[in-house]
Amino acid sequence: MTKKYPYIKYEPQRLTPEETLRRSGEYRSFMDRRRTVRHFSDKPVPGEVIENLIMTASAAPSGAHKQPWTFCAVGDPALKTEIRKAAEQEEFTSYHGRMSEEWLADLAPLGTDWHKPFLEIAPWLIIVFKKAYDILPDGTPRKCYYVNESVGLACGFLLTAIHNAGLVALTHTPSPMNFLQTILGRPENERPFLLIPVGYPAEEVMVPDLKRKKAGEVIVWR
Numbered sequence: 001m002t003k004k005y006p007y008i009k010y011e012p013q014r015l016t017p018e019e020t021l022r023r024s025g026e027y028r029s030f031m032d033r034r035r036t037v038r039h040f041s042d043k044p045v046p047g048e049v050i051e052n053l054i055m056t057a058s059a060a061p062s063g064a065h066k067q068p069w070t071f072c073a074v075g076d077p078a079l080k081t082e083i084r085k086a087a088e089q090e091e092f093t094s095y096h097g098r099m100s101e102e103w104l105a106d107l108a109p110l111g112t113d114w115h116k117p118f119l120e121i122a123p124w125l126i127i128v129f130k131k132a133y134d135i136l137p138d139g140t141p142r143k144c145y146y147v148n149e150s151v152g153l154a155c156g157f158l159l160t161a162i163h164n165a166g167l168v169a170l171t172h173t174p175s176p177m178n179f180l181q182t183i184l185g186r187p188e189n190e191r192p193f194l195l196i197p198v199g200y201p202a203e204e205v206m207v208p209d210l211k212r213k214k215a216g217e218v219i220v221w222r
């Protein structure tokens, strides 16, 4: 069979039903232990680890396989300080008027405010950019599809990889975050999507006492 766009053979894992049940349960417990963490250690994390995490994220599916993402890995202390200053400026304005009373009340249990020390303490900041469109080497613009869905999936892969590596992360969304495009010198087609500090957890870590929804609240069987 000749095809214009040939397929290659794929060898998926083939598990017994027992293995499938066991592994799905183990992974459920493993992921249930993941928590968003705001208290980082400044213990270094090798760039090689960060590359592994990012390339795991980059293995996510994407619309028409456009892989419409760029991950900026920031380890330079001066750049982290610059990002912290700019983020805190925006966050100060948000917490003092831009966010609604309802929003502030919803955030109260999380104990967040405009101070963002983790942006300097965490050894790495991964800034995920989404590509609104692609630019070919000759400058021609090319469309990307389902960009938010694709980049959201990549971020999900990234968070699970971080958890699997014994590291912690925070999905931080300073808003608005156009300053990241400027500070990091990214091109016009790249828009900041998520800022993810990554590192080892601090000696003592406190997290809010949140409850996850039960199966009956999130699953509808038909």
Ligand code: IYR
Binding pocket: 091, 107, 110, 112, 113, 114, 172, 173, 174, 175
């Ligand atoms: N971006 C702000 C506010 C914030 C918003 C949501 I929605 C959160 O779940 C947590 C925080 C901040 O990072 O503090």
